Amino acid sequence: MRLDIMPIRAVSGEAIPFDYELDLSGLELYGEYPIPSPVRVSGFAQNRADLLLLHMELSFHVVTRCARCLKPLDLPVTLFVERPMADSVEKEEDSDEILVLENGTVDLDEVARETIVLEAQMSVLCREDCKGLCPRCGADLNEGPCNCPPEVDERFAALADLFRRDA
Ligand SMILES: [Zn+2]
Ligand SMILES: [Zn+2]
Incomplete structure (x- = not known):
């Protein structure tokens, strides 16, 4: 959705609300399509003392x-965005922050998508201290230890080899 900012450009204190759903089920992140249901996009554009936000x-x-x-996870996520808008960017260093208007409109879909891609984490854990799966038998170690013999640390194994060779 494109939001037309023109109506508030010259009127300090005015705001235009928006609230809609955006389909990002086709958005691929790290080889997955993790957002199958619509994203709710809401908020407002505001003229605050002639600064467009x-x-x-x-x-x-x-x-x-x-x-x-x-383990399958279904995590509710809420992200907040607050960015200035302008017709052009004067300083190079502002170009990441400022949303450049196109014919007085801002592309809300693009802002939403960009924000989600930037915030997406490479990996999500079911809980901070998830113990994971046993690399040998595949048992879920959160449900208790499996029956595999204790793991030999690779580095110690190499060290032990070294001693054996010297002997
Ligand atoms: Zn886990
Ligand atoms: Zn095991």
Whole structure:
């Protein structure tokens, strides 16, 4: 959705609200399509003392798997965006922050998508201390230890080899 900022350009204190749903089910992140249901995009564009500001709230569910134990996860996520808008960017260093208007409009879909891509984490855990799966038998170690013999640390194994050779 494109939001026309023209009506508030010359009127300090005015705001234009928006609230809609955006389909990002085709958005690929790290080889997955983690946002199958619509993203709620709401907020307002505001003229605050002649500074044009975009306030946006993104609310959606990330459907993925725990990076360690592969348990399916459905995480509610809310992101907030507050960015200035202008017809052009004067200083190079501002170009990441300022949203450049196109014919007096801002592309809300693009802002939403860009924000989600930037915030997306490479891996999500079901909980901070997820113990993951046993690399040998595949048991979920969160449910207790498996029956595999204790793991030999590779580095110690190499060290032990070294001693054996010297002997
Ligand atoms: Zn997990
Ligand atoms: Zn095991």
